[in-house]
Structures are given as C-alpha cells and as structure tokens.
Amino acid sequence: MGLKIIVTGALEGRFIPVFGKLSKLHSTNAFSLAIILGDLFADPSISTPEDEENVDKLIQGHITVGFPTYFTIGKHTLPSKIVEKLESSENEVCPNLYFLGKRSSYKTSEGLQLIALGGQLDPAIQAGLSKDKYLPFHTEDDAKALHDTKRADILITSHWPTLIRSGSKVVLPDNAQTPQTEQYVANLCSELKPRYHFSLSDGLFYEREPFFHLTEDGQPDPAAVTRFISVAPFGNPSKQKWMYAFTIDPNAAPPTIITLGTTASPFTSYSPNAKKRQRDEGQSQTYSRFANGGDNYRPNKKRTRGFRPPPTPQECFFCLSNPNLATHLITSIGTDVYLTIAKGPLPTSSTFPNLGCPAHILIIPLEHSPTFGAIAEPKTGASTYKEMQRYRRSLHSLLIDKCKATLGAVTFEISRAEGVHIHWQFMPVPADLIQKGLVEAAFRVEAENEKYPTFKTKEIGSGTAEKTDYFRVWIWRPEEGGDGSGADAANGAHASSEDEIGETRGKEISLFMPLPSQLRFDLQFGRRVIAKLLGLEKRTFWRDCAQTEAEEVKDADTFKAAFKKHDFSLEE
Numbered sequence: 422m423g424l425k426i427i428v429t430g431a432l433e434g435r436f437i438p439v440f441g442k443l444s445k446l447h448s449t450n451a452f453s454l455a456i457i458l459g460d461l462f463a464d465p466s467i468s469t470p471e472d473e474e475n476v477d478k479l480i481q482g483h484i485t486v487g488f489p490t491y492f493t494i495g496k497h498t499l500p501s502k503i504v505e506k507l508e509s510s511e512n513e514v515c516p517n518l519y520f521l522g523k524r525s526s527y528k529t530s531e532g533l534q535l536i537a538l539g540g541q542l543d544p545a546i547q548a549g550l551s552k553d554k555y556l557p558f559h560t561e562d563d564a565k566a567l568h569d570t571k572r573a574d575i576l577i578t579s580h581w582p583t584l585i586r587s588g589s590k591v592v593l594p595d596n597a598q599t600p601q602t603e604q605y606v607a608n609l610c611s612e613l614k615p616r617y618h619f620s621l622s623d624g625l626f627y628e629r630e631p632f633f634h635l636t637e638d639g640q641p642d643p644a645a646v647t648r649f650i651s652v653a654p655f656g657n658p659s660k661q662k663w664m665y666a667f668t669i670d671p672n673a674a675p676p677t678i679i680t681l682g683t684t685a686s687p688f689t690s691y692s693p694n695a696k697k698r699q700r701d702e703g704q705s706q707t708y709s710r711f712a713n714g715g716d717n718y719r720p721n722k723k724r725t726r727g728f729r730p731p732p733t734p735q736e737c738f739f740c741l742s743n744p745n746l747a748t749h750l751i752t753s754i755g756t757d758v759y760l761t762i763a764k765g766p767l768p769t770s771s772t773f774p775n776l777g778c779p780a781h782i783l784i785i786p787l788e789h790s791p792t793f794g795a796i797a798e799p800k801t802g803a804s805t806y807k808e809m810q811r812y813r814r815s816l817h818s819l820l821i822d823k824c825k826a827t828l829g830a831v832t833f834e835i836s837r838a839e840g841v842h843i844h845w846q847f848m849p850v851p852a853d854l855i856q857k858g859l860v861e862a863a864f865r866v867e868a869e870n871e872k873y874p875t876f877k878t879k880e881i882g883s884g885t886a887e888k889t890d891y892f893r894v895w896i897w898r899p900e901e902g903g904d905g906s907g908a909d910a911a912n913g914a915h916a917s918s919e920d921e922i923g924e925t926r927g928k929e930i931s932l933f934m935p936l937p938s939q940l941r942f943d944l945q946f947g948r949r950v951i952a953k954l955l956g957l958e959k960r961t962f963w964r965d966c967a968q969t970e971a972e973e974v975k976d977a978d979t980f981k982a983a984f985k986k987h988d989f990s991l992e993e
Contacts, residue, residue: 423669423670423673424531424668424670424671425452425453425666426452426453426454426455426668426669427446427450427452427456427664428455428457428458428652428665428666429455429456429458429652429655429665430458430459430653430654430655430657430663431458431459431461431495431654431655432457432459432460432462432654433463433464433655433656434461434462434468435656436461436475436484437475440485440486440490441485443455443488444485444486444488446666446754447487447488448487448756449757449787449788449804449805450666450788452666453489453531453533454489454490454491454529454533455488455489455490456492456535456575456577457491458495458619458652459495459579459621460494460495460496460497461492462476462497462499462500462503463500464498465498465501473500476500476502476503477502479514479515479518480502480506481515482515482516484515489517489519489529490517491519491520491521491527491535492518492519492520492521493520493523493537493539493540494523494540494556494579495539495540495557495621496540496557496579498556504555507520507555521535521539522554523537523538523540523551523555523559523563524537524538524550524554524566524567525537526567526570526573532672533574534573534574534575535574535575536567536570536573536576536615537576537577538563538564538567538576538578538606539577540556540557540558540559540579541558541579541580542558542560542580542603543559543560550562550566551563564605565605565609567609568608568609568612568613571612571613572615573614574615574617574669575618575619575669576609576610576613576618576619577619577620578606578609578618579620579621580600580602580603581599581600581601581602581603581606581620581622582602582604582609582649582687583602583606584602585602585629585687586599587687588632588684588687589630590630591630593625594625594626594659597624597625600620600623600651607687608688610647610649611686611688614634614642614645616646616647616648617648617650617667618647618650619650619651619652620650620651620652621651621653621654622651622652624653624657624659625653625659625661626653626661626662626663626748627649627651628649628650628744629648629649629650630682630683630684631646631647631648631680631683632683632686632687633645633679633683633684633685633686634647634689635686641685643675643678643679644675646679646683647686650665650744652664666742667735668734668742682745734789737789737841737842738841738842739841739842739844740842741787747764747973749973749977750764750973750977752782752980752981752984753812753988754990755808755811755812755990756808757786757787757788757804757808758784758785758787758805758809759785759787760782760812761783761785762781762783762973762977763779763781764963764967764968765962765963765964765965765967766963766966766968766976767952767955767957767961767966768780768849768955768957769960770976770979773824773828773849775823775824775827776820776823776824776849777979778979778980778983779976780847780849780980781848782847782848783845783847784809784812784844784845785843785844786805786809786842786843786844787805788805789842790843791836791837791838791841792838792884793805793806793883794883794884794885794887802883802885805843806882806883811989813832813845815984815988816847816987817830817897817899819984819987820849821899821927822987825899826898826899826901827851827853828850828851828852828899829849829860829896830847830848830849830850830897831848831894832845832846832847832895832897833846833892833893833894833947834846834893835890835936835946835947836884836890836891836892836893837890837936838890848951850951850954850955852898852899854954856901861896861932863954864896865932867949867950868946871946873940874935874936874937876932877932877933877934878930878932878933879931881893881933887935889937890935890936890937890938891933892933892934892942892947893932893933894932894947895929895931895932896929896930896931896932899927900927900928945961945962948961
C-alpha cells in the first residue's frame, strides 16, 4: 500500500503556521508522515523572545502536530531546551514530532527506510565520526558510516551531491546559483540508491529528472532509480516551492522498465560493455540515448502494447504527488482544493485588460478521484465540493473588484466515471453576452449541432445523485450597478442555496447535459463554445496556445497579486 509523504523546506522557527497548514492538508490526504528539511528552529544566537516562547509551547504540547513529523539538523545548533527535551524523551519533542538525528538510519512501522545526514561538513575534522549529535556539523566518515545500511527509500542530506546537474536538462531559476555540492554525498547516493533523495537550498526549488543506477556488470538497473529534489525554505522571498508531496510504497515490487525521461546516473559513466566506474568532474558524457530521455529501456524483454490502467496519483497531471507537476502554475492551495492557471489558456493577457492576465483558472481537488461520487469518504467529497464552490465565489469577487459589472464568468465540468481527476475550468466572459442570453444560447446551439442530449436548466450540487456521466456549466454575471451584491432568480436565473455554495453575488444559471455511455463526447466542447463567443477560434486547442515557462510564471504572479485579497487560504 502506498504511503503519502509530505516534505517541507527549512522553517527557521516559523513552525506554528506550517504545522497548522500540514494538519489541514492531512485531514483530506491522510499523510503517513512529514519530513522537515534543514532548520526547524530559529538560530539560537539570534532568536527572539517570541521564538523562545514558541519553543516552550511546542515542548509543553500547546502546539498541535497533526501526524508523525520528522526533522534533522540544518545550519544551526538546536535550542538548548530542545536538546534537554530530546535527551529525556528518546528523541521526541512532543506528540508526533521526532528527531531523526544527525547521522541516522530509521525504519518506520510500514517498512519505510529513512537515512539522514544533517548538518554541514566540518572542515576542522579530517577523520573520524562527529561526537555531538546535536551540533550542526558532520564529517566525511559520518557519510561513509551510512554506507553500511546498504539501501534507502528516502535519503536526506544538507548538501547537494557533486555532479547532480550533469546530464540534466532542468535549469535553475534566474540568477540562482548551484548550492554547495560534495563528492561524499554523491558517493552515499550511489551506494544507497535511494528512491528519493531530498536536500535543501536557499531560495530555490530544484527537481532533477529521475536517474538510473547501474548493476554490478555496468548495465542500467530499472529497479534502482533515484529522484533528486531540493526544496526551498518556507516563506522564501522568491516564492519558490517549499512543500513537496508524493506517494511511495516501500513494499512494492521493483520496476522492470526504465521510463521515458529517465537519465543515466550523473555519478557514473555507462557503456554497454563497461564495468561501473567513478566519473571525474571534467569527464565528458558517455550515456548514449539515456542522457536525453530516449525510448523506454526494457532489459531482455520485447516491447508490448496493451491496456493502460488509469493514471496513479504520481502519474496524474492534477495530483500534487506527481513529481512532474508544473508547480509554477499553482496560485493557491486550500484545505481540500487548489487553484492553478491553465496551460495554453484560451484568453490572452490582453483579452481582459483590467485583469492583466488570461484568468483561465482550474479549480482542482487534492483528492485523486474521477467524480465526487467516487471519493471514498462522503465527508471528504462534501467538503471538497463546498471548497471548490468557495473558490468559484472568490473568483467572482475578483471580477467584481477588478472589472465591476463588465465581466461575468463561465465554469464548466466534465464528470465521467472513466475520467482521471475532477476539475472545473473557470473563464471570464463579457457580462453583456450573458445578460443578452448569448452564452446560454451558444452552449445549447452547439450541443444541438453536435447532436448531443439537450441541456436542462438544473442544479445538481455535487452530482453524486446522478446515474450517468454529465457535462455541466454555470453561467454567472454580477448584478447591474457594479458592485455585484445580492442575488435573485429573475429571468430563469438559478440562485444556489447557501448550504451548497453560500452567497451568490449576482445572477447565475446552471445547465446540465447527461452523457450516455455510448456517446462520443468532445472534451474540448466547453472551451470550443467560449472560443467562438470570444472570437478566439484559433485558440480552441490548448496545445496551440503554449507559453514559455517565463510567460506562465508571469501570468501566475499577476493573477496571485490580483487574487490576494480574495484568497481565503491566506487567512486560514
């Protein structure tokens, strides 16, 4: 069974808001454990009275740590009160908060093997093991001592391994420098072949492509693939990713293929007839096709084709546990739901000048499920739907704030039992098109042209009572007069109840179309209708609207700045 793990960057004493955030995420994701990289506590040499008071509260159990959380040592010495507590309580600070140690090997009850090498290299010690387990220094012999553990599911180090960026196409953020690297860390990673190797960095997030290690006879080993991830500190000014979630099954059968996008190990050279050998700093690449993410490598097996099972959370484009998730698109994370700008947005930054960005937004549950009805826990399904609606209302408030009564919005959903992950697409549209009934008519006419079932004016809530797949769309506009306050159901508009979505600031209609199982439904239907309304037919397909990462980051930052005062997740 897979374990859900969440990892954070250094907290530097700001653990109260982070523990609260983790507890909220845990309530809907059921994490098995959390790992805090680097310094959990503030530097004692410059700590404030507030820092010391928070340490007291933590030790006394007045701060809740919602589930098992592990930390090691970063750059600073641990506070003296923490050291005293650890000495008297077998490495437990308070319920659910545990010290891994500076040099440690720990196996959880589920069989997950954690290896940690905390602290910085102590150049004053040329040989031997470090003696004080609470000081923020280690030696190369500390790293060598961990070789005896033979394997690791998760390796945690303070320094990056030497050559880790070699053979990678992943670039660092603008103006970012590679953190300190060490050869002994590279040796440790090569020896343990961890499935995940986490490190920390000041002000940047870095995730390398997965890389395979070699077997004893120098061949690629599909059972030994490592993902290296370096996480930025909490609250970093560059707004780099400080939290990383993933799923791992310590008891799963080892993989038998090397998947597309996996490179050769940056620490060793590979050639078909060569034994494994260490690679010098300046040595050129000899990785053949593996360094560039070529075809899947299947040792001694023919390629096979067949039924592909539904994506797992680690493979799903909408799951935070997917290591390849485009996290720079994320603009807000709530308790059950998060927001992201759309890849290849339909509008452009100039379509709605008052917004300054496309504002094509995806509202996505954290829970991996194709429909609300498929969510295992009914309470989770209900809270997820409620928060998705809360985000939708907040987006309406943004439009009222920035555009007064000139923009309304369309939000649509395709719910299919054979789908992958629930999500709603939100897009602004001119309010006059809605008021004139043109948006509703466009959906109805397009459905008729495609010989789809007829739309019904119907509010279905979370849709769990529906017996078929469906397409639904909400069409909303603010009240005339500019402030968008109030709601009514005039002219056939449906004002949803407060129990379902809370206050509706304006007039709204909900259209529902059942999707019979034999129907071939165009997944671009909703986008195509809006593209025609906005005169953006050339942008109907998102792949035709691809942006550079820099353009996506700019749009995300612009949206976050505009949405900030409406983003309830920042207040909780």
